[in-house]
Amino acid sequence: MLTKALVEQFQKLPTPLFFYDLDLLNRTVEAVQTYGTSRGCHIHFALKANNNDRILSIMRDAGFGADCVSGKEVEKALEIGFPPEKVVFAGVGKTDEEIETGLRNNIFSFNCESAQEIEVLNELAKRHGKQAEIAIRINPNVEAKTHKYITTGLQENKFGILSEHLPVLLDRIGEYEQITLTGIHFHIGSQIMDLNTYRELSERINTIQTLFDKKGIEIRHINVGGGLGIDYEQPDRNAIPDFKSYFEVFDRHLKLRENQELHFELGRSIVGQCGSLITRILYTKEGRNTSFAIVDAGMTELIRPALYQAQHRVDAIQNGKPERTYDVVGPICETSDTFRSGISLPELNRGDLLAIRSCGAYGQVMSSDYNLRERAKAYYSDELE
Numbered sequence: 376m377l378t379k380a381l382v383e384q385f386q387k388l389p390t391p392l393f394f395y396d397l398d399l400l401n402r403t404v405e406a407v408q409t410y411g412t413s414r415g416c417h418i419h420f421a422l423k424a425n426n427n428d429r430i431l432s433i434m435r436d437a438g439f440g441a442d443c444v445s446g447k448e449v450e451k452a453l454e455i456g457f458p459p460e461k462v463v464f465a466g467v468g469k470t471d472e473e474i475e476t477g478l479r480n481n482i483f484s485f486n487c488e489s490a491q492e493i494e495v496l497n498e499l500a501k502r503h504g505k506q507a508e509i510a511i512r513i514n515p516n517v518e519a520k521t522h523k524y525i526t527t528g529l530q531e532n533k534f535g536i537l538s539e540h541l542p543v544l545l546d547r548i549g550e551y552e553q554i555t556l557t558g559i560h561f562h563i564g565s566q567i568m569d570l571n572t573y574r575e576l577s578e579r580i581n582t583i584q585t586l587f588d589k590k591g592i593e594i595r596h597i598n599v600g601g602g603l604g605i606d607y608e609q610p611d612r613n614a615i616p617d618f619k620s621y622f623e624v625f626d627r628h629l630k631l632r633e634n635q636e637l638h639f640e641l642g643r644s645i646v647g648q649c650g651s652l653i654t655r656i657l658y659t660k661e662g663r664n665t666s667f668a669i670v671d672a673g674m675t676e677l678i679r680p681a682l683y684q685a686q687h688r689v690d691a692i693q694n695g696k697p698e699r700t701y702d703v704v705g706p707i708c709e710t711s712d713t714f715r716s717g718i719s720l721p722e723l724n725r726g727d728l729l730a731i732r733s734c735g736a737y738g739q740v741m742s743s744d745y746n747l748r749e750r751a752k753a754y755y756s757d758e759l760e
């Protein structure tokens with residue numbers, strides 16, 4: 376919410392800007408610790424959601440590990456001080472150089488997404504005199520019931536190894552001398568709101584585990600990925616996701632073997648709600664069917680509406696003016712550069728500020744300099760209050 380005190384601070388700053396509420400972030404982290412870590416769950420923060428140093432330091436200090444999907448993310452995590460034994464590295468297309476970065480740093484697990492990747496990893500590990508610990512990313516064919524662009528666990532998706540290919544792979548895994556298979560990994564998608572999906576995933580994993588039992592392969596850790604969604608419509612009412620119910624689903628339905636560790640890769644659910652994109656009204660004008668509020672932020676700062684038809688809440692300062700219907704649009708020369716259509720806001724004037732909410736995850740990290748626009752800066756609540 377835009378409080379008066381904050382608005383006064385924002386008025387003095389160049390916009391657009393990203394604002395992070397660290398108090399909310401800390402409370403969210405505490406909820407993960409209370410319902411997850413204290414149950415023995417291992418949390419890896421997904422750097423892809425937000426890789427700002429301040430945010431990452433908070434994740435590191437919370438005792439979380441890092442979930443990386445590129446060599447640069449692995450390097451970043453280590454630079455921030457995440458211990459290598461808490462770093463996991465996933466991705467369908469790791470380059471040799473990226474694999475070597477992981478090997479050099481003895482990371483906890485390469486989450487391998489194809490038989491060929493395992494072969495290449497074995498070769499590279501041999502060349503560097505290393506032993507690589509891996510988890511096989513398995514495609515469980517579970518429907519995540521989310522946007523199709525962020526659905527990753529269906530058979531037709533590019534991610535993971537199909538379960539029907541597992542028996543052959545497992546028969547050969549012993550031949551890869553530089554590889555130690557320690558885990559199995561899953562990630563079925565992002566912005567998942569229906570917790571039954573995770574029950575389904577747990578039940579699929581139970582079945583898959585019997586295959587490993589039959590082959591006499593001991594799996595030390597199960598990584599169920601991330602994906603827990605946030606409430607984009609009511610970011611104030613549901614500022615902290617229901618981690619209690621989320622972790623309970625796995626507790627109830629996933630049958631862990633003795634001494635088996637359970638790992639998670641959470642991104643959006645931890646950082647999503649703490650970030651807002653603050654933007655100024657440049658112009659207002661009347662269209663044929665609506666009034667346009669043209670703001671100084673665009674799809675360059677937040678691409679989610681253009682890419683996934685995402686609806687982020689837009690808040691104005693409550694200034695007692697009568698409400699009107701607006702399309703809130705950016706300055707970029709594309710019609711997809713629209714944040715919201717047909718929403719009610721108090722009458723807006725040039726210079727007024729808006730807060731586009733729930734931008735802490737996949738906001739700043741996905742920004743671009745399209746149209747040679749400058750990157751928006753980040754500000755943190757403890758710098759402004």
Ligand code: LLP
Pocket residue numbers: 421423424442465525562564565566600601602603640641642643644679683736737
């Ligand atoms: N683990 C893996 C292997 C992943 O691919 C992802 C996200 C995560 C964990 C973290 O998922 P989360 O807990 O944040 O849902 N740009 C999209 C989201 C892409 C998610 C990609 N993978 C968006 O803005 O909605």
